[in-house]
Amino acid sequence: MKRRTDDVTAAAGGTSGRTPNARRRGRNGEEPMVPRATFDSYYGRPVIKAPGWSARDIAGYFFLGGLAGAGSVLAAGAHLTGRTATATVMKLSSLAAITLSAAALVNDLGRPGRFANMLRVVKPTSPMSVGSWLLSAYGPCAGAAALCAATGRLPRAGVAATGAAAVLGPAVAAYTAVLAADTAVPAWHGVHRELPYVFVASATAAASGMALVLAPSCESGPARCAAVLAAAGEISTMSAAERRLGMVAETYREGRAGRLLRAARVLTVAGAAGAALYGRRSRTVAVGSGVMLLAGSACTRFGVFAAGVASAEDPAYTVRPQRAAKDREGLRGAAGCA
Amino acid sequence: MTHHLLSGPEHDPARDAGHENAPPRVGFFTDTSVCIGCKACEVACKEWNAIPEDGMAFTGMSYDNTQGLGASTWRHVAFVEQSVPTGGGRTRLPLVSGGGTGGGEVRWLMSSDVCKHCTHAACLDVCPTGSLFRTEFGTVVVQDDICNGCGYCVPACPYGVIEQRPSDGRAFKCTMCYDRLGAGLEPACAKACPTESIQFGELDELRERAALRVDQLHKEGVTDARLYGHDPQDGVGGDGAFFLLLDEPEVYGLPPAPVVTTRDLPVMWRHAATAALSLMGGFALSFALSALPARTGRTRTGRRGRA
Numbered sequence: 322m323k324r325r326t327d328d329v330t331a332a333a334g335g336t337s338g339r340t341p342n343a344r345r346r347g348r349n350g351e352e353p354m355v356p357r358a359t360f361d362s363y364y365g366r367p368v369i370k371a372p373g374w375s376a377r378d379i380a381g382y383f384f385l386g387g388l389a390g391a392g393s394v395l396a397a398g399a400h401l402t403g404r405t406a407t408a409t410v411m412k413l414s415s416l417a418a419i420t421l422s423a424a425a426l427v428n429d430l431g432r433p434g435r436f437a438n439m440l441r442v443v444k445p446t447s448p449m450s451v452g453s454w455l456l457s458a459y460g461p462c463a464g465a466a467a468l469c470a471a472t473g474r475l476p477r478a479g480v481a482a483t484g485a486a487a488v489l490g491p492a493v494a495a496y497t498a499v500l501a502a503d504t505a506v507p508a509w510h511g512v513h514r515e516l517p518y519v520f521v522a523s524a525t526a527a528a529s530g531m532a533l534v535l536a537p538s539c540e541s542g543p544a545r546c547a548a549v550l551a552a553a554g555e556i557s558t559m560s561a562a563e564r565r566l567g568m569v570a571e572t573y574r575e576g577r578a579g580r581l582l583r584a585a586r587v588l589t590v591a592g593a594a595g596a597a598l599y600g601r602r603s604r605t606v607a608v609g610s611g612v613m614l615l616a617g618s619a620c621t622r623f624g625v626f627a628a629g630v631a632s633a634e635d636p637a638y639t640v641r642p643q644r645a646a647k648d649r650e651g652l653r654g655a656a657g658c659a
Numbered sequence: 660m661t662h663h664l665l666s667g668p669e670h671d672p673a674r675d676a677g678h679e680n681a682p683p684r685v686g687f688f689t690d691t692s693v694c695i696g697c698k699a700c701e702v703a704c705k706e707w708n709a710i711p712e713d714g715m716a717f718t719g720m721s722y723d724n725t726q727g728l729g730a731s732t733w734r735h736v737a738f739v740e741q742s743v744p745t746g747g748g749r750t751r752l753p754l755v756s757g758g759g760t761g762g763g764e765v766r767w768l769m770s771s772d773v774c775k776h777c778t779h780a781a782c783l784d785v786c787p788t789g790s791l792f793r794t795e796f797g798t799v800v801v802q803d804d805i806c807n808g809c810g811y812c813v814p815a816c817p818y819g820v821i822e823q824r825p826s827d828g829r830a831f832k833c834t835m836c837y838d839r840l841g842a843g844l845e846p847a848c849a850k851a852c853p854t855e856s857i858q859f860g861e862l863d864e865l866r867e868r869a870a871l872r873v874d875q876l877h878k879e880g881v882t883d884a885r886l887y888g889h890d891p892q893d894g895v896g897g898d899g900a901f902f903l904l905l906d907e908p909e910v911y912g913l914p915p916a917p918v919v920t921t922r923d924l925p926v927m928w929r930h931a932a933t934a935a936l937s938l939m940g941g942f943a944l945s946f947a948l949s950a951l952p953a954r955t956g957r958t959r960t961g962r963r964g965r966a
Contacts (some may be wrong), residue, residue: 363912431808431828450787491935506816517934542949
């Protein structure tokens with residue numbers, strides 16, 4: 322339970338370097354009767370409320386939705402280039418992933434019986450409304466594509482469904498970043514420009530991983546290539562996100578989120594390297610790399626989710642950036658008046 | 660013209676939400692300088708709205724055992740104990756004498772917090788079911804027969820007001836006593852407040868009254884007095900419930916400069932669209948690159964992994 326000394330420097334332009342004790346309290350279960358010397362907060366209590374979403378359901382959905390959406394693009398590419406086995410398994414994987422996603426989403430509702438209310442209005446200001454409509458369009462396409470591929474029936478309808486799923490899939494993979502970023506959660510909203518790129522890179526890694534696990538090695542060229550692109554994309558967009566966040570980036574480096582995101586980096590890079598170097602020659606390496614890519618993608622989503630919760634639970638991450646912004650504005654205002 | 664309804668000044672949110680012939684926008688002005696911490700507002704709110712009990716605990720946070728706003732707490736009285744230098748230039752509201760010599764004094768700040776009924780309400784913006792809506796009075800209310808407990812409003816609120824009730828699943832918050840407003844009554848908390856710390860009325864009039872009050876306090880030497888949430892130019896377009904505070908907002912657990920998250924939504928959608936296209940582009944590139952070695956493989960054997 323160290324307090325980092327860089328807090329004081331991180332607070333430059335903000336309030337004093339006094340720090341809150343919220344995180345500390347949470348860990349030892351010991352609640353001081355009087356707040357420790359803090360930057361000014363109300364007894365170290367959070368200013369905003371952390372999402373009540375369960376990590377399994379919602380971070381799990383971010384992962385599964387990405388796997389499904391990116392998988393549909395990979396499936397369509399495989400379909401187009403005559404990699405039939407890959408196309409079929411990826412269509413089935415997308416159907417399975419999106420079905421599990423829907424189950425997770427309904428399960429996370431406070432009133433699961435009212436899930437149909439999600440389609441009561443169309444509301445572009447609500448990423449969840451947009452997402453519900455996207456899923457209700459994408460799900461049937463993914464389902465039809467998978468069924469046609471698996472049964473060999475209605476090939477033309479299968480092609481149409483495959484194409485539609487490939488167009489809607491990237492939207493399914495990308496919008497979840499807006500869903501998270503369109504909140505007051507500092508670690509999510511702060512990276513609202515970068516998060517969509519992180520999420521699509523992570524989705525690409527997951528879909529490539531799934532293809533490496535399921536599809537024959539002779540067809541896995543594109544998946545291996547995509548895995549390398551995804552790993553490079555994820556590493557670079559994550560570091561851009563952390564740079565953007567300033568002191569809030571701590572939430573991406575510490576605690577549960579830090580552990581998950583470090584694991585994600587190792588798994589994704591190792592998976593992509595394994596796939597690129599030995600994925601064609603060894604089926605075992607291909608499967609192992611695929612599993613690592615899938616695990617890495619899941620760790621990224623659960624890590625970003627955990628970072629968001631951590632940033633909401635500590636008032637410092639809400640107050641300090643706002644203070645700094647307010648002070649900057651004050652300076653600008655003063656300069657304007659003079 | 661860059662005007663849109665996601666952020667910035669908006670004179671008449673009720674009309675912009677589609678209420679024709681809407682009555683004047685109403686709100687709360689909570690003047691914390693006269694709050695005595697009696698919690699009559701908390702009790703009146705619970706009673707009138709039939710809100711269930713949500714935990715009995717001694718927190719050690721001064722006289723505050725309520726802790727914060729939530730699904731079952733729609734008014735919350737904060738108690739802040741501060742040491743201030745004796746006779747210093749700070750607010751002269753000594754409620755407890757420090758005793759002894761040179762110990763300074765303890766200043767006790769009390770403030771009744773409530774949903775801000777933002778001009779640009781993030782909870783309302785992100786609600787996927789349309790359960791949260793803008794009333795004809797310009798307030799923000801949850802329709803409990805529609806809410807499906809998705810919980811999106813909870814992290815969207817920049818003030819940490821709205822919350823899901825664990826025993827119920829749905830989200831709840833202050834309605835500014837929508838039922839009472841409809842019957843021409845003032846909200847229960849304002850009715851119960853014995854010191855007129857909680858003032859209810861037309862928002863424009865409350866803003867004028869608040870400006871006079873803060874001037875008066877400044878003249879009396881209470882230089883720390885400042886308004887919070889009154890400014891239509893702020894990050895949420897001004898609050899329907901605003902405050903006169905005697906210290907920085909964060910001292911009371913309020914965010915110093917909240918911004919409605921949906922202000923940035925157009926930017927987010929643009930980046931998401933670009934990201935979605937880049938996902939497609941990434942796979943297109945992967946298929947193209949893996950086609951290359953097959954074609955040129957005879958002349959360039961041994962060059963793999965060009966990505």
